[in-house]
Amino acid sequence: xxxxxxxxxxxxxxxxxxxxxxxxxxxxxxxxxxxxxxxxxxxxxxxxxxxxxxxxxxxxxxxxxxxxxxxxxxxxxxxxxxxxxxxxxxxxxxxxxxxxxxxxxxxxxxxxxxxxxxxxxxxxxxxxxxxxxxxxxxxxxxxxxxxxxxxxxxxxxxxxxxxxxxxxxxxxxxxxxxxxxxxxxxxxxxxxxxxxxxxxxxxxxxxxxxxxxxxxxxxxxxxxxxxxxxxxxxxxxxxxxxxxxxxxxxxxxxxxxxxxxxxxxxxxxxxxxxxxxxxxxxxxxxxxxxxxxxxxxxxxxxxxxxxxxxxxxxxxxxxxxxxxxxxxxxxxxxxxxxxxxxxxxxxxxxxxxxxxxxxxxxxxxxxxxxxxxxxxxxxxxxxxxxxxxxxxxxxxxxxxxxxxxxxxxxxxxxxxxxxxxxxxxxxxxxxxxxxxxxxxxxxxxxxxxxxxxxxxxxxxxxxxxxxxxxxxxxxxxxxxxxxxxxxxxxxxxxxxxxxxxxxxxxxxxxxxxxxxxxxxxxxxxxxxxxxxxxxxxxxxxxxxxxxxxxxxxxxxxxxxxxxxxx
Numbered sequence: 001x002x003x004x005x006x007x008x009x010x011x012x013x014x015x016x017x018x019x020x021x022x023x024x025x026x027x028x029x030x031x032x033x034x035x036x037x038x039x040x041x042x043x044x045x046x047x048x049x050x051x052x053x054x055x056x057x058x059x060x061x062x063x064x065x066x067x068x069x070x071x072x073x074x075x076x077x078x079x080x081x082x083x084x085x086x087x088x089x090x091x092x093x094x095x096x097x098x099x100x101x102x103x104x105x106x107x108x109x110x111x112x113x114x115x116x117x118x119x120x121x122x123x124x125x126x127x128x129x130x131x132x133x134x135x136x137x138x139x140x141x142x143x144x145x146x147x148x149x150x151x152x153x154x155x156x157x158x159x160x161x162x163x164x165x166x167x168x169x170x171x172x173x174x175x176x177x178x179x180x181x182x183x184x185x186x187x188x189x190x191x192x193x194x195x196x197x198x199x200x201x202x203x204x205x206x207x208x209x210x211x212x213x214x215x216x217x218x219x220x221x222x223x224x225x226x227x228x229x230x231x232x233x234x235x236x237x238x239x240x241x242x243x244x245x246x247x248x249x250x251x252x253x254x255x256x257x258x259x260x261x262x263x264x265x266x267x268x269x270x271x272x273x274x275x276x277x278x279x280x281x282x283x284x285x286x287x288x289x290x291x292x293x294x295x296x297x298x299x300x301x302x303x304x305x306x307x308x309x310x311x312x313x314x315x316x317x318x319x320x321x322x323x324x325x326x327x328x329x330x331x332x333x334x335x336x337x338x339x340x341x342x343x344x345x346x347x348x349x350x351x352x353x354x355x356x357x358x359x360x361x362x363x364x365x366x367x368x369x370x371x372x373x374x375x376x377x378x379x380x381x382x383x384x385x386x387x388x389x390x391x392x393x394x395x396x397x398x399x400x401x402x403x404x405x406x407x408x409x410x411x412x413x414x415x416x417x418x419x420x421x422x423x424x425x426x427x428x429x430x431x432x433x434x435x436x437x438x439x440x441x442x443x444x445x446x447x448x449x450x451x452x453x454x455x456x457x458x459x460x461x462x463x464x465x466x467x468x469x470x471x472x473x474x475x476x477x478x479x480x481x482x483x484x485x486x487x488x489x490x491x492x493x494x495x496x497x498x499x500x501x502x503x504x505x506x507x508x509x510x511x512x513x514x515x516x517x518x519x520x521x522x523x524x525x526x527x528x529x530x531x532x533x534x535x536x537x538x539x540x541x542x543x544x545x546x547x548x549x550x551x552x553x554x555x556x557x558x559x560x561x562x563x564x565x566x
Contacts, residue, residue, distance in 0.1 A: 006034030007181045014177050015039065016046050019154055023146055024174035026167055027158045030181035031324060032285045032331045035158050036063075036126050037071050040099045043122050044075070044082075048154060049098045052121030056101045057138065059130045061087040062254045062261055063283035068092070068101040069262075088422065089515050104134035105422065111141050112371045112419065115149065122154035127282050128167075129159040129320075131355035136383050137365050141372070143171070143381070160282050161320055170383055186292075186330040189213075190343040202295050202340065203230060207237035209293050209338050210273060211244055216336055219290025221247070223275040224325055226297040226314045227453065228253050228509070231275045238273055252276035255452070255512055278317075281324050290335040294325045300353075303361045303390075308397070308552050309424065310361050312453065318350045357386045363394040363425050367403055370411040371419055400551055401429045421523055423447050426548035431520070433547035435529045437540040442484065444524060444531070446545070448516035449483045455509030456486060464504040471503055480545065481538070487513055 008029055018025045029035040036056075043054045058064040068085035077083055080092035085101040093100055111117065123142050125135060139157065146153045157167060164176050195205055206223050214221065225231045231251045238249050250264035252274050264274050265286050272288075278298045280286060297314050298321070304311045317325075322339065329335025339346065366377050374380055377391055398404040403415030403425055418428035427447040434443035456468075472485045486503070490510035493499035500507040521531045546553065 006038055007179050008034040008038045011177050011179050012042055015042055018175040018177065019043075019048060019156075022173060022175065023151065023153060024155045024171045025157070026164060026171065026174055026176040027156060027179070028164055028176065029158065029160065029179035030183065031160045031282045031327060032183070033179050033181040035179070036067055036283075037074065039124060039156065039158065040071060040083075041075065043124075043154075044098055049121050052119050053098050053100055054122040054124060055107060055120055056099065056124040056126055057104050057107055057135060058101055058283065059104065059127050059132050059135065060254060060279050060283050061090075061103055062252075062279050063127075064101040064103055065090070065258065066261065066265065066284060068099075071099060071101075089519055104132055104138055108134050108138050108141070108365070108368055109419075109422070111138065111145070112368050115145065115372060117142075117145055117150060117153065120153070122156065125155075125157045127159060128157050129161050130282075131353065131357070133356035133360050133362075133365060136355065136357050137369070140381050140383060160324060166383070183327060184330040184332070184334045186326050186335045186337050188326060189336065189338045190346065191340060192342070194342050194345060195340055201233065202297070203234035203237045205340055206234050206275075206293050206295060207241055207244075209340070210238060210291075211241055213291055213293075213336055213338060214244060214247070217290040217333070218271075219333060219335070220271055220286075220288045221273045221291040221293065222280060222286060222289045222328055223273060223293040223295075224278065224280070224298075225275055225295055226299045227277060227312075228255050229457075229506075230295075231277070234275045238275070244273065247271050247273045249273040249275065252280060254279060255508065278321070278325075280328065281321060285331065286328070287332060289328055289331065290333050292325055292329040292335070292337040294322060294337060294339050296322065296339060296341045300359075301356065302359050308361075308549065309426065316349060318353045319346065320352050322346070322349070355384055357382065357384060361394065361424075362386060362390050363397050366391065366394040367398055367411065367415055367419060367425055370398075370404065370409070371416060375408050375410055397551065398425060401425055401548070403429070417527065420527060421447075421520065423451065423520070430544045430548035431524060431529070433544040434541075435524075437537070437543060438530070439537055439540045439544060440524050440529050440531050441521065441533065442536050442541050443544050444520040445484055445487065445513075445517050446480050446541075447520050448513050449480070449487065451516050452512050453509060454483075455490075455506040455513070456483070457504040457506055464502070468503040478542075478545070486510070 027035055040054050040056050043049055064085045064087050068083055069079055072079040072083040075082055080094055081096050083099045084093035084097040086093055086106050087103050125139055128135060142155050146155060168176055210221055223234060225234055231253060235249055235251060238244055248268055248270050250272060252264040274286060296317055298317050299312045300315045301310050302313055326337035329337050369377055395404060395409050403412060403418055405412045417432060418425050421428040421431055427450060430443050431447060434440045472482060486505055487510055490500050490505050490507060495507045495511040497507045524531050
């Protein structure tokens with residue numbers, strides 16, 4: 001579909017008029033309407049970016065990169081010239097860049113170092129209905145900046161589905177524009193019986209349904225799975241079936257190299273099956289899909305009070321997310337969506353996802369706010385206020401780490417140093433402690449290992465587990481040390497799939513740790529830390545772990561069990 005005939009262009013004059021009349025705008029438009037690619041171009045074409053740039057916030061790195069590439073192509077510019085992107089570990093921008101797609105943490109960090117957002121004319125918050133923590137905080141800070149030092153700053157909030165009433169009140173005065181979009185009907189099918197994924201794995205159920213419905217339409221199939229592991233198992237099940245040989249199949253998730261991500265969304269001569277995480281739910285539009293197989297699951301980040309950190313859990317998606325996924329089948333023709341749960345169960349699902357501000361640890365954003373001079377985080381203008389105990393817990397942890405001090409819990413010099421590392425304050429504190437103990441490299445590796453998903457495969461056979469123990473040693477002291485040895489093995493083996501498979505290591509997952517490790521070493525180097533090679537002192541490393549997790553120190557109650565008292 002040519003950009004000029006995308007549904008969002010019906011709102012072009014209204015968008016331009018609203019932004020000239022005021023500084024805030026809400027755009028509600030369904031997935032596939034063109035809002036993510038065309039609204040930034042409207043800003044560019046109508047003079048809103050003269051002397052500055054538009055920063056477009058995306059919840060996911062994959063979407064930020066792909067959207068930047070698409071917009072650059074549409075405006076006839078090389079990627080990184082007029083249009084670019086900036087995500088963790090990767091940046092393609094230049095002095096000429098006028099439209100910069102970024103992930104949410106990038107903007108929040110920029111706000112902490114430049115409270116006036118110099119050189120930025122407009123902020124576009126895309127897919128805001130996902131209610132990521134950094135998106136909420138960045139929007140609140142943007143409003144504060146607009147009200148104080150930058151009344152000329154334009155703020156645009158966009159989403160396929162959102163609570164426009166809540167946002168309209170929060171952003172008032174602002175205008176709300178709605179695009180109806182264009183879509184075809186999608187027939188929804190449910191399973192007749194509740195599935196038992198312990199008896200028949202979800203990937204086998206999905207592959208069976210792919211075979212059953214493949215002949216109902218002539219288009220491509222999009223399968224939703226919660227993560228890379230389930231995606232790979234689904235692809236194995238699909239490729240092992242007889243009824244899908246006319247299809248080519250592709251994975252799509254954030255851990256893939258860019259060239260593999262591009263192949264998944266590119267047009268092909270043959271029909272294709274894309275097995276994706278929820279990145280394909282709203283962030284990306286994949287043309288040609290007329291069948292969706294939805295497992296109804298996603299990985300959600302939640303605070304784990306027992307471990308004192310955020311962790312990823314596989315959970316049921318909300319009804320709103322299920323509707324978004326189903327809509328992907330009706331973009332270009334009538335379609336079918338098969339939900340791998342019963343219709344009765346569907347009625348028990350949550351209507352919307354719980355915002356991250358209600359379910360995540362807040363210590364990192366609290367430290368960021370403190371660095372911006374906002375000491376009273378309880379009085380901060382949150383879109384939705386977090387629980388008081390969550391803010392108290394964040395301040396208590398930061399004080400314990402030495403990042404905050406005094407009755408007003410103001411940020412310390414140590415806290416400012418911790419912010420220079422793009423990791424949770426616990427790991428930033430560990431890195432600074434490592435400088436004192438001469439073990440920066442192993443602690444930087446620990447920090448890198450915590451940023452991705454566990455690359456030790458869960459379903460390893462007894463033979464693989466024995467081989468792993470023979471080569472890497474027993475898992476008796478700490479997950480950290482076993483993972484460090486596993487990564488070192490994979491790195492020395494050149495991330496060979498065959499060598500890694502022998503020890504139950506996901507080669508691609510292990511490879512992804514390397515760039516993070518190098519980034520942390522580079523930051524440490526710039527901060528004056530000694531990152532030279534040295535003999536690893538396990539005792540020193542353990543003391544660094546204690547510096548970051550002193551509140552998790554336990555006293556063993558019984559020598560024969562793992563029962564402890566914190």
